[in-house]
Amino acid sequence: GQQVMQIPQYQHVQEGEDFTTYCNSSTTLSNIQWYKQRPGGHPVFLIQLVKSGEVKKQKRLTFQFGEAKKNSSLHITATQTTDVGTYFCGNNAGNMLTFGGGTRLMVKP
Amino acid sequence: NAGVTQTPKFQVLKTGQSMTLQCAQDMNHEYMSWYRQDPGMGLRLIHYSVGAGITDQGEVPNGYNVSRSTTEDFPLRLLSAAPSQTSVYFCASSTGQAIGGGKLFFGSGTQLSVL
Numbered sequence: 093g094q095q096v097m098q099i100p101q102y103q104h105v106q107e108g109e110d111f112t113t114y115c116n117s118s119t120t121l122s123n124i125q126w127y128k129q130r131p132g133g134h135p136v137f138l139i140q141l142v143k144s145g146e147v148k149k150q151k152r153l154t155f156q157f158g159e160a161k162k163n164s165s166l167h168i169t170a171t172q173t174t175d176v177g178t179y180f181c182g183n184n185a186g187n188m189l190t191f192g193g194g195t196r197l198m199v200k201p
Numbered sequence: 202n203a204g205v206t207q208t209p210k211f212q213v214l215k216t217g218q219s220m221t222l223q224c225a226q227d228m229n230h231e232y233m234s235w236y237r238q239d240p241g242m243g244l245r246l247i248h249y250s251v252g253a254g255i256t257d258q259g260e261v262p263n264g265y266n267v268s269r270s271t272t273e274d275f276p277l278r279l280l281s282a283a284p285s286q287t288s289v290y291f292c293a294s295s296t297g298q299a300i301g302g303g304k305l306f307f308g309s310g311t312q313l314s315v316l
Contacts, residue, residue, distance in 0.1 A: 125305075134307040134310055135291070135305070135307050140304065187232070187257070188260075190246055190260060191244040194243045
């Protein structure tokens with residue numbers, strides 16, 4: 093599958109601050125999926141982006157797919173302690189979904 | 202509807218031992234896959250299957266075997282465990298024969314330690 097790189101690897105924020113994680117590829121991506129994994133849990137699907145320049149929102153979460161379809165971002169507005177976890181982006185290539193290394197978000201109350 | 206069920210939840214093996222990690226889904230999903238998760242390495246695809254009787258290799262297949270005799274089950278076999286296989290293993294399934302457009306449903310994972 094196509095390699096996707098995620099940054100940052102870790103992020104500490106104060107509750108109420110915003111948070112962004114980025115997913116980058118050197119090649120054009122067919123689509124991007126985002127998952128959240130709570131500590132000790134399993135990944136849970138959040139969203140899929142397919143179209144160039146696509147923007148989708150889920151409450152305080154905003155997902156973007158770059159115009160060139162080589163990058164994507166997940167932005168959380170006003171983080172809460174319930175946002176704690178690791179966020180993964182994944183790329184579908186044929187029958188393989190391969191993931192970036194994830195961004196671990198820690199929120200100080 | 203249990204979703205994706207993995208057993209066991211925890212396992213300790215000695216180097217050289219063999220074992221099978223079980224995965225079953227009750228959602229009639231054609232697509233199933235196995236991932237391993239290591240600290241700082243994200244999720245890496247081991248093997249996947251697009252339907253009964255069909256399996257294929259992922260990113261890190263060495264040391265693992267799979268089979269898919271039924272739609273529901275997709276076991277992962279370690280023939281001779283090595284310390285490098287210490288990891289958390291996740292099974293996942295998806296609607297449709299190909300994953301394109303389908304979201305993955307993950308099991309709760311198996312934590313494996315090889316001594």
